Amino acid sequence: MAIYGYKCPVCDKSEEVVKPMAQSKKAEPCPNCGAKMRKIIHIPNISGTRDGFGVNKAFIDPESGKEIDTWKKWEDAGYKPLKDSKATKRRARCEDKIKEKQDKLKGKITV
Numbered sequence: 001m002a003i004y005g006y007k008c009p010v011c012d013k014s015e016e017v018v019k020p021m022a023q024s025k026k027a028e029p030c031p032n033c034g035a036k037m038r039k040i041i042h043i044p045n046i047s048g049t050r051d052g053f054g055v056n057k058a059f060i061d062p063e064s065g066k067e068i069d070t071w072k073k074w075e076d077a078g079y080k081p082l083k084d085s086k087a088t089k090r091r092a093r094c095e096d097k098i099k100e101k102q103d104k105l106k107g108k109i110t111v
Contacts, residue, residue: 001018001019001020001021002018002019002020002021002024003016003017003018004016004017004018004019004024004028004039004040005017005039005040005042006028006037006038006039006040007037007038007040008030008032008033008035008037008038009035009037009038010030010033010035011030011032011033011035013030013031013032013033013037014040015028015031015037024039
């Protein structure tokens, strides 16, 4: 089940409907005037931290005793993301592949 937003082009009434994703393309009738409502695209609310480091955790700075609430403050306080995290390893593999392809292209191109 998902929440879909709709807006009537005739009377400008908006509403949200909870329905299965399989029915997402089915137009909803306006409860006010009966016209077919148009689907509204909503921006998802995504929050988190880089590489999942410290998600749902509160860190306390040992010197000041204050809570460190953002990854930038964590880094400023000396905390670093794990070097061997899955995301870091995946990023390194991708960077290696890109470098290999760039090196191959440099060898094929003559000026």
